[in-house]
Amino acid sequence: MSKDKSEYLINRKDNQYEVVIGLEVHAQVTSESKLFSTSSTKFGAEPNTQVSLVDAALPGMLPVINEYCVKQAIKTGIGLKAKINKRSVFDRKNYFYADLPQGYQISQFKDPIVGEGKVILDMPDGQKEVGIERLHLEQDAGKSIHDLDPKNTLVDLNRSGVALMEIVSKPDLRSPDEVNAYVKKLRSIMRYLGTCDGNMQEGSLRADVNVSVRKKGTKEFGTRCEIKNVNSIKFMQMAIEYEANRQVDLLEEGQSIDQETRLFDTKKNETRSMRSKEDAHDYRYFPDPDLLPLEISDDFIEKLKLEIPELPDEKKKRFIEKFKVSPYEATILVSDNETSNYFENVIKKSDVKLATNWIIGELFAALNEKNLEITESPISAGNLSKLINLIKDGTISGKIAKTVFEHMMEGDKDPKKIVEEKGLKQESDPKALEALIDKVIDDNREKATEYKSGKVKLFGFFVGQVMKVSGGKANPQLVNEILKKKL
Amino acid sequence: MSHITKQSLSELIKNIKDKKLSSTEVTKAFVERSEKSKELNAYVTEDFSAAIDKAKRFDQKPNLDLKLPGIPMAVKDLFCTKNIKTTAGSKILNNFIPTYESTVTQNIWNEGAILLGKLNCDEFAMGSSNETSFFGNVQNPIDKDLVPGGSSGGSSSAVAAQLTPITIGTDTGGSIRQPASFTGIVGLKPTYGSCSRYGIVAFASSLDQAGPMAQNVKDCALLHEVISSYDEKDSTSIDFKRNNYSKELTNNIKGKKIGIPKEYRVDGMPKEIEDLWKKGIDYVKDCGAEIIDISLPHTNYALPTYYIVAPAEASSNLARYDGVKYGFRADGENLIDMYEKTRSEGFGAEVQRRIMIGTYVLSSGYYDAYYLKAQKVRKLIKNDFDEAYKKVDAILTPSTPSSAFKIGEKTNDPVSMYLNDIFTVPVNLAGLPGISIPAGHDAKGYPLGLQIIGKAFDEQNLLNIAYAMEEKINFKNKITDWWIK
Numbered sequence: 014m015s016k017d018k019s020e021y022l023i024n025r026k027d028n029q030y031e032v033v034i035g036l037e038v039h040a041q042v043t044s045e046s047k048l049f050s051t052s053s054t055k056f057g058a059e060p061n062t063q064v065s066l067v068d069a070a071l072p073g074m075l076p077v078i079n080e081y082c083v084k085q086a087i088k089t090g091i092g093l094k095a096k097i098n099k100r101s102v103f104d105r106k107n108y109f110y111a112d113l114p115q116g117y118q119i120s121q122f123k124d125p126i127v128g129e130g131k132v133i134l135d136m137p138d139g140q141k142e143v144g145i146e147r148l149h150l151e152q153d154a155g156k157s158i159h160d161l162d163p164k165n166t167l168v169d170l171n172r173s174g175v176a177l178m179e180i181v182s183k184p185d186l187r188s189p190d191e192v193n194a195y196v197k198k199l200r201s202i203m204r205y206l207g208t209c210d211g212n213m214q215e216g217s218l219r220a221d222v223n224v225s226v227r228k229k230g231t232k233e234f235g236t237r238c239e240i241k242n243v244n245s246i247k248f249m250q251m252a253i254e255y256e257a258n259r260q261v262d263l264l265e266e267g268q269s270i271d272q273e274t275r276l277f278d279t280k281k282n283e284t285r286s287m288r289s290k291e292d293a294h295d296y297r298y299f300p301d302p303d304l305l306p307l308e309i310s311d312d313f314i315e316k317l318k319l320e321i322p323e324l325p326d327e328k329k330k331r332f333i334e335k336f337k338v339s340p341y342e343a344t345i346l347v348s349d350n351e352t353s354n355y356f357e358n359v360i361k362k363s364d365v366k367l368a369t370n371w372i373i374g375e376l377f378a379a380l381n382e383k384n385l386e387i388t389e390s391p392i393s394a395g396n397l398s399k400l401i402n403l404i405k406d407g408t409i410s411g412k413i414a415k416t417v418f419e420h421m422m423e424g425d426k427d428p429k430k431i432v433e434e435k436g437l438k439q440e441s442d443p444k445a446l447e448a449l450i451d452k453v454i455d456d457n458r459e460k461a462t463e464y465k466s467g468k469v470k471l472f473g474f475f476v477g478q479v480m481k482v483s484g485g486k487a488n489p490q491l492v493n494e495i496l497k498k499k500l
Numbered sequence: 501m502s503h504i505t506k507q508s509l510s511e512l513i514k515n516i517k518d519k520k521l522s523s524t525e526v527t528k529a530f531v532e533r534s535e536k537s538k539e540l541n542a543y544v545t546e547d548f549s550a551a552i553d554k555a556k557r558f559d560q561k562p563n564l565d566l567k568l569p570g571i572p573m574a575v576k577d578l579f580c581t582k583n584i585k586t587t588a589g590s591k592i593l594n595n596f597i598p599t600y601e602s603t604v605t606q607n608i609w610n611e612g613a614i615l616l617g618k619l620n621c622d623e624f625a626m627g628s629s630n631e632t633s634f635f636g637n638v639q640n641p642i643d644k645d646l647v648p649g650g651s652s653g654g655s656s657s658a659v660a661a662q663l664t665p666i667t668i669g670t671d672t673g674g675s676i677r678q679p680a681s682f683t684g685i686v687g688l689k690p691t692y693g694s695c696s697r698y699g700i701v702a703f704a705s706s707l708d709q710a711g712p713m714a715q716n717v718k719d720c721a722l723l724h725e726v727i728s729s730y731d732e733k734d735s736t737s738i739d740f741k742r743n744n745y746s747k748e749l750t751n752n753i754k755g756k757k758i759g760i761p762k763e764y765r766v767d768g769m770p771k772e773i774e775d776l777w778k779k780g781i782d783y784v785k786d787c788g789a790e791i792i793d794i795s796l797p798h799t800n801y802a803l804p805t806y807y808i809v810a811p812a813e814a815s816s817n818l819a820r821y822d823g824v825k826y827g828f829r830a831d832g833e834n835l836i837d838m839y840e841k842t843r844s845e846g847f848g849a850e851v852q853r854r855i856m857i858g859t860y861v862l863s864s865g866y867y868d869a870y871y872l873k874a875q876k877v878r879k880l881i882k883n884d885f886d887e888a889y890k891k892v893d894a895i896l897t898p899s900t901p902s903s904a905f906k907i908g909e910k911t912n913d914p915v916s917m918y919l920n921d922i923f924t925v926p927v928n929l930a931g932l933p934g935i936s937i938p939a940g941h942d943a944k945g946y947p948l949g950l951q952i953i954g955k956a957f958d959e960q961n962l963l964n965i966a967y968a969m970e971e972k973i974n975f976k977n978k979i980t981d982w983w984i985k
Binding site for chain 1: 580586588593596598599600602697698699700701702704705706732733734735736812813815816818819820822824825826835839859862863864867871
């Protein structure tokens with residue numbers, strides 16, 4: 014039906030619906046101290062141990078901007094190919110909540126620090142550009158804990174005042190898969206830059222997801238619903254799937270969609286209304302009179318540009334051009350800085366093609382199984398490089414290499430030593446192989462006769478037998494050649 | 501030697517330096533007079549015995565190089581003082597003891613001064629008569645049942661009644677200058693950004709400024725020299741070259757150009773205020789300065805602008821008093837109920853009124869019409885002054901449209917109360933320095949003040965003009981000690 018097979022559509026009787034998604038990602042700025050105070054931002058500390066007088070909003074306390082956080086936001090803006098605004102303003106977003114000590118959140122409303130930019134997604138059917146509307150700096154709130162005490166809500170202010178970047182996309186996303194690719198790409202860029210660790214378990218990356226649907230082919234946007242504070246990519250995808258279908262069902266029944274804020278219940282896999290547009294908070298934004306507008310010079314931006322490392326898109330291009338890897342492989346290899354560094358270290362002294370296959374194949378599978386990051390890999394880049402060279406120079410077969418690899422995963426051992434200790438070296442001496450093959454033919458006379466009389470399929474049986482007798486060490490190419498002659 | 505409490509700050513310092521007086525003697529004298537003056541209700545918190553202990557310690561090892569060597573003083577209860585209750589005149593902070601010190605008070609203690617106690621003020625500095633304080637009215641020592649002005653009413657009363665040789669107040673729309681005028685003392689509101697706001701309970705952040713209050717201009721200059729400092733902890737603090745204001749003080753203002761703004765001749769202004777202003781002009785001329793008529797065309801809009809900007813900021817600044825973390829908390833069924841009860845019971849009527857106004861003008865749909873427009877008018881008011889300062893060095897106006905009024909006289913008429921600030925408010929909106937000096941008496945014998953408005957960061961020039969005029973005016977405050985039995 015659809016001209017491009019990856020198009021995500023919701024089908025109902027005679028209608029097809031397109032899903033329109035925009036994301037507001039909240040990314041915690043990597044910084045030792047908070048946005049407007051000197052308290053530590055370390056994760057996992059005892060409750061209320063990282064709270065300054067400013068964070069707790071004591072009378073007469075004043076915010077002072079953390080220059081490092083400003084630099085981090087600008088760097089992220091550069092990474093998103095975005096316009097850096099030389100003048101930005103901090104506003105107060107006023108609302109009452111127990112974990113918001115000031116009674117307002119300091120954020121940026123009208124004049125954000127970063128303006129329009131873009132992110133390129135690598136989708137299976139090609140690249141897709143997603144527009145960035147803006148990026149602004151804001152404070153995080155504290156944490157309300159409702160389930161520790163039967164009667165009271167407890168409040169932990171350790172997070173209160175931690176710097177967040179809110180990155181708002183344009184409504185350019187069209188499917189859960191694109192959302193997956195977008196969040197991963199955003200995270201990858203920020204990790205390359207060192208501006209956000211992207212750790213979703215620790216809440217360093219969360220998103221509000223705006224979803225609307227419209228009949229395929231229409232230009233106008235439908236009424237959107239905002240799903241608040243979703244903290245994993247999987248949940249984002251599930252929430253979109255549910256929400257889009259809910260909206261389509263309403264439209265099919267001839268009903269309209271109410272603009273509202275919804276919550277995603279991860280246990281029931283459904284979104285629920287939190288508050289309608291009429292009940293929406295009036296945040297009474299106004300410029301924070303405790304802070305001057307943030308003015309940034311060209312010089313300041315230029316200096317930061319010098320600190321920007323090679324980012325995933327450029328690196329991918331380089332990998333394809335220089336190392337001749339496929340776009341698909343390049344995308345995987347550059348997905349994070351650690352992987353690409355590992356890859357570049359392996360290929361310093363070994364074959365690129367083999368290295369690519371081993372890293373993307375065996376290594377990723379093994380790490381995945383053990384739930385390890387590439388930085389925690391038991392096999393160092395140097396030793397993987399050695400293993401690849403052992404295959405390349407014919408010392409071991411690809412099959413044996415897998416056995417050696419398994420041993421290496423147990424601890425970072427030199428593959429050469431494993432081959433020697435376990436006697437896994439490939440048998441490539443024609444004479445020794447001939448003797449072996451003669452014995453196999455001798456032991457299977459009947460089958461040899463059948464083969465000669467035309468049952469060619471039995472060739473595979475003989476190869477298998479030779480490999481088995483040799484304990485897998487026989488050089489398979491030579492075995493093939495000799496067997497053909499002998500039979 | 502006159503009685504200790506009758507001495508000016510400069511005299512006290514000289515006598516301590518000359519070893520004619522000890523800090524203990526001085527401190528005890530002010531404590532004693534303060535004890536006898538409870539009827540004025542100037543203090544919210546007294547710290548007298550600790551003050552005498554500190555004075556004794558000072559005397560054991562006196563450092564006479566300090567600018568305020570062993571000088572006792574009380575401060576407005578809007579400044580956070582470490583380990584001393586700080587209430588901002590509100591029930592909601594009645595149990596609040598800071599663990600930190602405001603930069604301004606720290607500067608004072610660093611120069612050897614000793615805290616006597618915390619002075620009464622309008623609740624969160626919102627008021628012009630000290631009648632909004634949770635801790636009750638303050639009496640003006642000039643006459644019984646007369647307001648001392650506000651919001652720094654405890655401060656003005658305490659200086660005029662000689663319970664403290666000097667003090668500090670805060671001024672958001674006139675809260676130093678108006679009470680100074682009502683009590684016959686000198687009060688300076690410095691340029692916005694001169695004195696750190698760190699540790700001062702906030703009312704309206706873009707307008708609040710701490711400043712000195714004293715019996716004469718020289719004392720005021722010295723205290724300003726101590727409290728004015730650049731502070732990294734306040735992002736709106738400004739790093740500019742500060743003078744040795746007291747040392748550089750001169751009465752030579754020959755050739756200075758003083759502007760007289762025609763828009764300050766408001767309808768219904770009492771004749772005695774008009775006369776005072778004329779007398780002021782004569783004094784300035786006597787000093788050899790030149791009088792120039794000027795126009796500040798947007799003056800009329802200053803008061804409405806102020807009563808949008810200040811409540812807007814206050815509504816947000818006061819959101820932190822929610823019963824969750826510190827201060828007064830009323831029990832509630834749930835969080836919202838607790839908020840409502842805490843804030844209804846914890847804040848007084850005037851504070852609630854301003855929170856409501858502020859919340860309203862920032863609300864979606866009204867923001868552009870009120871807050872945004874007020875910000876634009878504020879810019880025009882500042883431009884008026886910038887234009888005027890191309891022609892003149894300073895501006896002379898009355899401090900207030902009337903002398904002090906009776907307690908209760910204006911309580912039920914907020915607008916008439918707000919009109920008190922008509923001459924002082926434009927100065928805050930423009931971020932300029934302004935000083936009120938006592939310049940005469942009305943028919944009832946109540947003091948009247950004149951205001952001199954300076955260019956930004958030009959406190960030295962402002963103080964010089966005030967100093968020269970003070971000499972010519974030769975004002976004597978009429979205090980009868982009526983409250984001492």
